Amino acid sequence: MTVRAGILGATGAVGQRLIQLLEPHPDFEIATLTASDSSAGKPYREAAKWRVDTPIPDTVADATVTETDPDAVPDDVDLLFSSLPSSVGAAVEPGFCEAGYVVSSNSSNARMADDVPLIIPEVNADHLDLLEVQRDDRGWDGALVKNPNCSTITFVPTLAALAEFDLERVHVATLQAVSGAGYDGVTSMEIIDNAIPHIGSEEEKLETESKKLLGTFDGAELDLHGVDVSASCNRIPTLDGHLENVWVEASDDLTPEAAAEALEAYPSLDLPSSPEPLIHVFEDFERPQPRLDRTLGEGMAISVGGLQESTFGLQYNCLAHNTIRGAAGASVLNGELLLKNGYL
Numbered sequence: 001m002t003v004r005a006g007i008l009g010a011t012g013a014v015g016q017r018l019i020q021l022l023e024p025h026p027d028f029e030i031a032t033l034t035a036s037d038s039s040a041g042k043p044y045r046e047a048a049k050w051r052v053d054t055p056i057p058d059t060v061a062d063a064t065v066t067e068t069d070p071d072a073v074p075d076d077v078d079l080l081f082s083s084l085p086s087s088v089g090a091a092v093e094p095g096f097c098e099a100g101y102v103v104s105s106n107s108s109n110a111r112m113a114d115d116v117p118l119i120i121p122e123v124n125a126d127h128l129d130l131l132e133v134q135r136d137d138r139g140w141d142g143a144l145v146k147n148p149n150c151s152t153i154t155f156v157p158t159l160a161a162l163a164e165f166d167l168e169r170v171h172v173a174t175l176q177a178v179s180g181a182g183y184d185g186v187t188s189m190e191i192i193d194n195a196i197p198h199i200g201s202e203e204e205k206l207e208t209e210s211k212k213l214l215g216t217f218d219g220a221e222l223d224l225h226g227v228d229v230s231a232s233c234n235r236i237p238t239l240d241g242h243l244e245n246v247w248v249e250a251s252d253d254l255t256p257e258a259a260a261e262a263l264e265a266y267p268s269l270d271l272p273s274s275p276e277p278l279i280h281v282f283e284d285f286e287r288p289q290p291r292l293d294r295t296l297g298e299g300m301a302i303s304v305g306g307l308q309e310s311t312f313g314l315q316y317n318c319l320a321h322n323t324i325r326g327a328a329g330a331s332v333l334n335g336e337l338l339l340k341n342g343y344l
Ligand SMILES: NC(=O)C1=CN([C@@H]2O[C@H](COP(=O)(O)OP(=O)(O)OC[C@H]3O[C@@H](n4cnc5c(N)ncnc54)[C@H](OP(=O)(O)O)[C@@H]3O)[C@@H](O)[C@H]2O)C=CC1
Pocket: 008, 009, 010, 011, 012, 013, 014, 015, 034, 035, 036, 037, 038, 039, 040, 047, 068, 083, 084, 085, 086, 088, 106, 107, 108, 149, 150, 179, 180, 181, 182, 183, 322, 323, 326, 327
């Protein structure tokens, strides 16, 4: 039986990726599409400026976009994927949860809230049971689950794979694709022949979300991981795929050889969107590269290269597709985990 699902913010960049991933999905059926009041009432093909590299599915093109309001969503919809601007997410997501909907959200609001699971299924699926605490605290029949920021998602699975070496300090510098800022986020005049060494609030997200994802949940409370993370975030003129340079200091002996073995052995999950392998390790020091490697594992794999010793511990580069693994695919994967664990 398929789960009837909706998309909040369906006309946007991430909403379009969600449609692309959900349309052929074995377990989810797109049943409703919402956007702002200016799109509500229009056929989807008219409301959305379609920019994804596959055609608008016929089932979606003529569907009428509705307001982003619980009363506009059919009762037989169980799961909502949210790709709203974070200020809008903060205002409306709790209302959907109160009305009984399970919301798998990509928006950054509430990611660090004590009773909101922030999930990368291959890293911390056990944190999903924080939903029991959330339901007790808030009295919701529905639930709110978040996926992390796209740059956080790119490097945290590599840290999870190396956690057995007792991580102490991590430095990460990002080279982020323009799609992360949305279609109108950076102008061509700003980014061509250029790099911008600042992305608002991004560094703090990497530094805090990583500690939550790597933390431990005892069934009642979540303890943040003790690793210190320092991030520097940069925008570069690639279209998709965030590349990151990482330095890891660990108390146990973390050689490049031992790291490669741990990264390659780190398991994926038995979920439709979890790729096998999860982490692809390149021996070639010129890889991974955004244009060549972002679609590995249908955009859901993490790739790693350049493993070497440095003055500041183990050094390597990692890469993930920011709008698939880092956004829409991450929300879909969390939906799959919700289904598998009986929350739908
Ligand atoms: N772009 C990316 O690669 C990534 C984006 N994100 C995050 O995902 C979220 C969505 O990003 P993105 O798709 O780029 O954003 P867009 O601006 O492209 O899309 C926003 C969506 O939200 C709708 N919306 C805007 N305002 C309202 C409102 N007041 N009420 C209801 N709906 C509203 C828009 O509808 P309408 O078309 O009618 O205006 C549209 O469907 C953001 O939180 C962003 O930070 C995260 C990772 C990557």
